Amino acid sequence: MFINKDQVKTVAIIGTGVIGAGWAARCLHRGIDVMASDPGANAEEALREVIANAEQALQKIVPVPEEKKGKLIFTKDIEEAVKNADYIQESVPEVESIKIPVLKEISKYAKPNAIIGTSTSGLLPTRLQSEMVNPERLVVAHPFNPVYLLPLVEVVGGEATSEEAITTVMEFYKMIGMKPLKVRVEIDGFIADRLLEALWRELLHLVNDDVATTQEIDDAIIYGAGLRWSIMGTAMTYYLAGGKNGMRHFMAQFGPALKLPWTKLEAPELTDELIDKMVDGTAEQGAGKDLREWEQLRDNCLVSIMKGLSEFDHGAGKVIKEDYAIQKERLSL
Ligand SMILES: NC(=O)c1ccc[n+]([C@@H]2O[C@H](COP(=O)([O-])OP(=O)(O)OC[C@H]3O[C@@H](n4cnc5c(N)ncnc54)[C@H](O)[C@@H]3O)[C@@H](O)[C@H]2O)c1
Structure with missing residues (x-):
């Protein structure tokens, strides 16, 4: 026992x-x-x-x-x-x-x-x-x-x-x-890090290939998919994206793209140049606030998001309601 x-x-x-x-x-x-x-x-x-x-x-x-x-x-x-x-x-x-x-x-x-x-x-x-x-x-x-x-x-x-x-x-x-x-x-890698690692590897490729800066890549998340992810995961998001015919329609429509070279997945070599680009890019993004200030901003936003979700008894909002009880x-x- x-x-x-x-x-x-x-x-x-x-x-x-x-x-x-x-x-x-x-x-x-x-x-x-x-x-x-x-x-x-x-x-x-x-x-x-x-x-x-x-x-x-x-x-x-x-x-x-x-x-x-x-x-x-x-x-x-x-x-x-x-x-x-x-x-x-x-x-x-x-x-x-x-x-x-x-x-x-x-x-x-x-x-x-x-x-x-x-x-x-x-x-x-x-x-x-x-x-x-x-x-x-x-x-x-x-x-x-x-x-x-x-x-x-x-x-x-x-x-x-x-x-x-x-x-x-x-x-x-x-x-x-x-x-x-x-x-x-x-x-x-379990479940979550298997997913997060795929995103992280693509991010490193985009920076390494000079396609985008760390700021631009972060913008691509925080104004779009990131907002959705606190409400529903990728599977449900795409179920809704399939319209009234749901996932079957979504898979038929976007299935062919799975054969296109959109993702690389194997991480690029961590060269000094790539490490510098990541360090400089995020230092520029972080400028103007110290670490504790960024943490407080993040925490305050997380609390607001979870409280917003709790109004709908949904996701992490449901958990904080139960936690309080x-x-x-x-x-x-
Ligand atoms: N940082 C993240 O986002 C994150 C998320 C989830 C899980 N994790 C995991 O959590 C673990 C810790 O990661 P972290 O980010 O807190 O690292 P960290 O470097 O911030 O902290 C590790 C701590 O362990 C201490 N330490 C080293 N040897 C020790 C020993 N023999 N006995 C006791 N303490 C010792 C270090 O002094 C240090 O304070 C790792 O397994 C990591 O994979 C990290």
């Missing part, structure tokens, strides 16, 4: 960079204590800064008084961080040779029935759990940045993962305001 959602009082976050800090903010806001660990210089200071920034957005979705929020303890020692934790989330760099020993160490000190999630963006859980004690409790819990606002978490098991661990942990993710999506087949009951708000 694994520790279930109602028994989770303390979560350990191992690795407190962009993603680990996001998990910490999400849990703390919902009254769960967090034990965080990261060997980086100034890691604690950076973590507290991200949490403070996240709070201004989180308060707009689920207002929680200060005294009901979780407490944060930071330690450099993994054993101390995990030994009393009821759930553990690993978010160290996306390198197998770092993740495998860290997961091994976590599993050695963790309670044997505490489920362990890894934030990996696409590494296979079967490999990541290969040296763990009680590997049946490892699940991929792949979130999206900013983790404290975006509900999606892809859940993937490896060959040794128990089905019960997956079912149990999905209930926990729902309890902290997320939308768990079970990826039924263990594949590289769950926290109201859990925390007696």
Whole structure:
């Protein structure tokens, strides 16, 4: 029997960079204590800064008084961080040779029935759990940045993962305001990154071939497809695009284009020139605001979009409505 959602009082976050800090903010806001660990210089200071920034957005979705929020303890020692934790989330760099020993160490000190999630963006859980004690409790819990606002978490098991661990942990993710999506087949990149990677590779080709700047490519998304994507995914979008004859008509009309050389998919070589074009292009786009200001703009817009969607009980808007109802009951708000 694994520790279930109602028994989770303390979560350990191992690795407190962009993603680990996001998990910490999400849990703390919902009254769960967090034990965080990261060997980086100034890691604690950076973590507290991200949490403070996240709070201004989180308060707009689920207002929680200060005294009901979780407490944060930071330690450099993994054993101390995990030994009393009821759930553990690993978010160290996306390198197998770092993740495998860290997961091994976590599993050695963790309670044997505490489920362990890894934030990996696409590494296979079967490999990541290969040296763990009680590997049946490892699940991929792949979130999206900013983790404290975006509900999606892809859940993937490896060959040794128990089905019960997956079912149990999905209930926990729902309890902290997320939308768990079970990826039924263990594949590289899972579902979301397989899609995002295709777009990213095309973007790199367009820049590499001097077809467009990073700004122009981003404009091609934010004024069009990007607006639609928060409402419906590509399959439903094209179903509507087929008119009253739906997908069959859409496929007949645009089927021939699938044979045209529109996409390349295999990524271009990452030459110094291409890296410079990407760095310079995005630096120009980002000029005028510092990182925290961009994050706040992004967060405020995300909150507004989700609140807009909640008026229609749809997509992420439905999730934030349910999240509010769950926290109201859990925390007696
Ligand atoms: N950035 C994203 O958009 C994104 C989205 C989803 C998932 N992920 C995944 O999340 C994970 C973390 O990515 P990130 O973007 O937060 O990276 P990051 O570089 O911001 O953070 C990684 C952190 O891990 C720490 N670390 C390194 N070795 C460690 C160790 N042995 N023990 C504990 N901490 C250690 C580093 O000091 C750093 O703070 C990766 O697996 C990545 O693929 C990233």
